[in-house]
Amino acid sequence: MSHRILVVDDDESIRDVVRIGLEAVTTWAVTVAPDGETAVALCGADPPDVVLLDVMMPKMDGPATYAKLQDDPRTRTIPVILLTAKVQPTERRRYDELGFAGTIAKPFDPLTLPDQIADILGWHR
């Protein structure tokens, strides 16, 4: 089954690695955004099935972007998975409290990344 996924990260290298990896091992349609504002705009225009969201980004960080998505009825139901290098226990607890669908720690294996996403969302691959 083909899903549409939006990858949001200010680091171009990571955006490219995720995109190339997902496109190589799945049939998912991958879109990328370099910052939170772009991501909110893309989601509003064409809501994806899931958003992979970096935490530390300029201007609007991951939690702020998520809050924006929650404010908009069109994007409120989109599951958001954090893709982050900030994985201290206190940070993890904070993410859980904010209501993210899940957290994937950097560095990750791009070959198994689709399985991690599917497990979090209950998708069958």
Next chain:
Amino acid sequence: MAPVSTAQQHESFVRWCWVAAAAVLALAVVATGPFDPAVRHQVSRTAVLTAGAVAAIACVWCVGRSAGRRRLAWGALALGHVVGLCGTLYASQAGSPTIGDMAYQAALLLGVVGLWLFPSVRLHGRQLLRLLLDSTVVGGSVLYIAMFAVTLRPDTWAQAPTPAWYNLPVLDVVLATLAVFVMARSDKAERTPLVLLGSGVVLYAVSDVMAVLLTAAEIGWMGGFVGSVTTALAARHPSVSDSPAGTRSGDGTPVPGTVVSFCVVVAAALVRVFQSARELPLAANVLWVSVLVAIAVRQVLVVVDNESLRHALERRVAERTAQLRALAAERERTLESVAEGIYGVDSRGRVTFVNAAAAHMLGVAADDLVGRPAHATFHAPDEDGTPDTPDTCYVTEALRDGVTVTAEEDVYVRADGTKVPVEVTAGPLRDETGIRGAVVAFRDITERREVERLKDEFVSVVSHELRTPLTSIRGALGLLDSKALDGAPERRARLLEIALDSSERLARLVNDILDTERLEAGRARLELEERDLDALVADAVEQVTVLADQAHVALRPVPSHLRVSADGERIVRALTNLLGNAVRFSSTGDTVTVTAAPVDDLVEVHVDDQGRGIPPDKLEAIFRRFEQVDASDTRERGGSGLGLAIARTIVDQHGGSLWAVSGGEGQGSSFRFTLRRAPSDRADVPPGLQPVSPTG
């Protein structure tokens, strides 16, 4: 022979007491019963001889069981009984009462010596003088009573008694007096046998006086019998063989002695009252006056003693009070000088004292806290306003269970309502009656918490900065290693590029982290030399030329012809970081200029760019580690986030200052730092003056 236990000795002594009581009762029955006087006389004499023999044997037995002065004492008593026996036998066989009386006098003298030899509590000075006065009072009183007995005799109404009349009574009195004071000065452990001895002697003395002066022979026999019996009992007492050989120092037992003394004096006074109508012999009046003088002197002595004692006690009280005041002042100084807050509570949990540090930390006067409930006063309520539970409070546990807690973290509340995190050590205050309070020491850990927070934050940031390039490397290599991209050479090339760039970024980051740590820990020693500033700038410019060319940014060092005191390698590193930073934040076609000018004995170096500028609120923050004007600058501009922090550390170590100047966003930036001019470059500074190296 198996040793005899103390319990067995006591049982034996009790049996002896019963036997003695039965014998005394039997003799009393015979002496007072309706028997022929000759029979009574014979029975009494036989009883006295038998009792004397038994007492003599018992005393000899004690001689073998004791040592030192006790052995001599028991020996004298044994000899006295033997002499007395011999005198009685001789008088009865030869019919010579004079010889018998001489033997009795000798026996009594030996008894006096024996009693005197018994070890007693050692007395000195006024105590001894008072005892002698007591002896005088008691002895004189007893003798006065004896003289009264003499005057009862019918023949004394007609003739004055001669001194010879008093031989035996006087000896008896001396013996009785001595017995009383041996009892008074005896050690507690052997008081029973000595009281027995003394009582026997007193009884004997009284009966002897009565027998001699009232010509009642049976009374004398009875007294002699009882005296010998009590001597034998005293010799059988268990403490005789247990007593130590020496004498002891101490106060003795003044109360019983005083009571006995005054009882005897009262008895003598009553005699005096009853005899006031009769003309008494001169000796009796002299004796009575002597007793009164002894009483008066004794009382004066007691008053002097009491006054001396009172003064000594007052002096000691004053000394102890001064010591306690000094101790209290010392304790207060100690409490006030420690940096930790300390307070005490009583058994009800109310504050009893607060030191200055505690009062300062809580923003309240120490006196205002005394008497208030500690728990409600110090503990801050929970976030939701719920008061802290007293049951689980360490002060409650210390008071209730005697539990000591250390390094427990808590939150106290200041007088203005603000909270202060503290680390607490609390424990019970005990005395001989149990737990009477608790003492709590606490320290403000706000700064420590802040350091921990900064450390956690730094670890988090470093972790993030390391993981980001690592993620790209790991992902790119993982994909390249798989067969997923076999038919996509362009994507493979892009992944290789990502892996290489990220590896360089990671290496740069690791190097900068290590340099930062090394510089801040002070392990990298400065090697200060006179350096040509233009040469240092040229070296730095050369290192960033490639980066500048890629960014199409021009580098323009302006020669200053100045010399500085610097560690060349470090200053080149600082300049390289500043130039690299300026290039990264410049736009294509911009120019980065390096200039320097002398300011007094310093050189001020400027690295100016035409880049995007720095907001005023970031001018200082950008020198902190991993701090950027924009969070994405590290990735977008290629820096590690540590370059400016490293540059400032290097300049600081040279004793200079590094700061940023900018008109705001879009206005360009100027990074400026100072170094010491080299001595040879300064006309107004002595050549020997060198800059101080902070790393020594």
